[in-house]
Amino acid sequence: MRVLVDGDRGYVGAVLVPFLQAAGHEVVGLDAGWYDGCDFGPPVTGYEQRTGDVRDARPEDLAGFDAVIHLAAISNDPLGHLNPQATFSVNTDGAVRMARAAKAAGVTRFLFSSSCSLYGAAGDAPVDEGAEFHPVTPYGESKIQAERGLSALADDDFSPTFLRNATAYGSSPRLRADIVVNNLTGTAYTRGEVRLASDGTPWRPLVHVEDIARAFLAALEAPREVVHDRAFNVGRDEDVVQIRTVAEQVSEITGAPVTFAAGAGADTRNYRVDFTRVRAELPAAAPHWTVPDGIRQIWEDVHRFGLTADDFEGPRFVRLHRVSELAGTGALDLENLRTTAVPA
Numbered sequence: 001m002r003v004l005v006d007g008d009r010g011y012v013g014a015v016l017v018p019f020l021q022a023a024g025h026e027v028v029g030l031d032a033g034w035y036d037g038c039d040f041g042p043p044v045t046g047y048e049q050r051t052g053d054v055r056d057a058r059p060e061d062l063a064g065f066d067a068v069i070h071l072a073a074i075s076n077d078p079l080g081h082l083n084p085q086a087t088f089s090v091n092t093d094g095a096v097r098m099a100r101a102a103k104a105a106g107v108t109r110f111l112f113s114s115s116c117s118l119y120g121a122a123g124d125a126p127v128d129e130g131a132e133f134h135p136v137t138p139y140g141e142s143k144i145q146a147e148r149g150l151s152a153l154a155d156d157d158f159s160p161t162f163l164r165n166a167t168a169y170g171s172s173p174r175l176r177a178d179i180v181v182n183n184l185t186g187t188a189y190t191r192g193e194v195r196l197a198s199d200g201t202p203w204r205p206l207v208h209v210e211d212i213a214r215a216f217l218a219a220l221e222a223p224r225e226v227v228h229d230r231a232f233n234v235g236r237d238e239d240v241v242q243i244r245t246v247a248e249q250v251s252e253i254t255g256a257p258v259t260f261a262a263g264a265g266a267d268t269r270n271y272r273v274d275f276t277r278v279r280a281e282l283p284a285a286a287p288h289w290t291v292p293d294g295i296r297q298i299w300e301d302v303h304r305f306g307l308t309a310d311d312f313e314g315p316r317f318v319r320l321h322r323v324s325e326l327a328g329t330g331a332l333d334l335e336n337l338r339t340t341a342v343p344a
């Protein structure tokens, strides 16, 4: 298939693009380029990379594609808090704009990178795709509204699918340090300690970034009736874990002791997720990675590519710091989260 992947130059995209290509698909990217140069090892090249904003998508840009995979977003809670209104404009309006343009261009499949965080403060029982939403942040709410907007476009010729990904971990040419497993493993290397920012009790669903790519591929290649206007939680039951368990695993693998950051307390984002549907209906999405294997992978890569504490805690690998840096240089307008110039 000929697939347009937007957000291709971020953490997930840099793993997804080669994964789709290896499966025989042709990929074209579309990205605002906010994290260009924020590399961890060799960057992904060798495919058409368009630079632009998904909020400007036009049908003529999408002619000739079989599918769109929509990753572009304000991709976490701290970024979403920077400017909630603009977060809705990127995450909700941007998704719907891409989908409308795709539909008008005759593209039949639209895979949306949603998040388990839309379940929010869900209580103790594992939540399945039919559960109510209790978002606790603008980021979570923006994903809910995007799903609703996209679902309204579903018809005989247009099939949106919502992949509600667990929190990712694992190495990527566009590594992120602001997600928990990566953060704990990187800090074990740069500071010699596994430093917990919370008391470690919250439950989190985790999934390796390559297994997110596997789920997108599975949904892309699945029969239409399986994925038409449907949501899938992406992850697996064994990897819904308490953060302190992850910290202990990182400590065991790296030899660094577990410590608690000043003021580390409870965390309100605490939820368990049920992965029965994806296991039963998208068997090709079955995860290959375990959390300890992912920790070992990052641990090997930080030795191979090198990492300093300044880098790991700064704009190169922390999305909030990079966006603030771009805003500081005038390359990004914080008012509407738009690029004003192609960043260096």
Ligand SMILES: NC(=O)c1ccc[n+]([C@@H]2O[C@H](COP(=O)([O-])OP(=O)(O)OC[C@H]3O[C@@H](n4cnc5c(N)ncnc54)[C@H](O)[C@@H]3O)[C@@H](O)[C@H]2O)c1
Pocket: 006, 007, 008, 009, 010, 011, 012, 013, 030, 031, 032, 033, 034, 035, 052, 053, 054, 055, 070, 071, 072, 073, 074, 075, 076, 090, 094, 113, 114, 115, 116, 164, 165, 166, 167, 168, 169, 174, 176, 179, 319
């Ligand atoms: N990483 C995770 O743990 C995780 C978990 C669940 C869901 N997701 C979702 O998966 C997607 C990808 O996440 P990621 O970790 O790769 O994020 P990321 O921040 O690393 O990448 C996002 C990419 O989108 C681009 N982008 C942002 N706004 C844009 C716009 N208006 N127009 C064009 N490009 C724009 C950025 O330049 C960046 O390259 C996001 O939608 C995110 O919400 C991620």
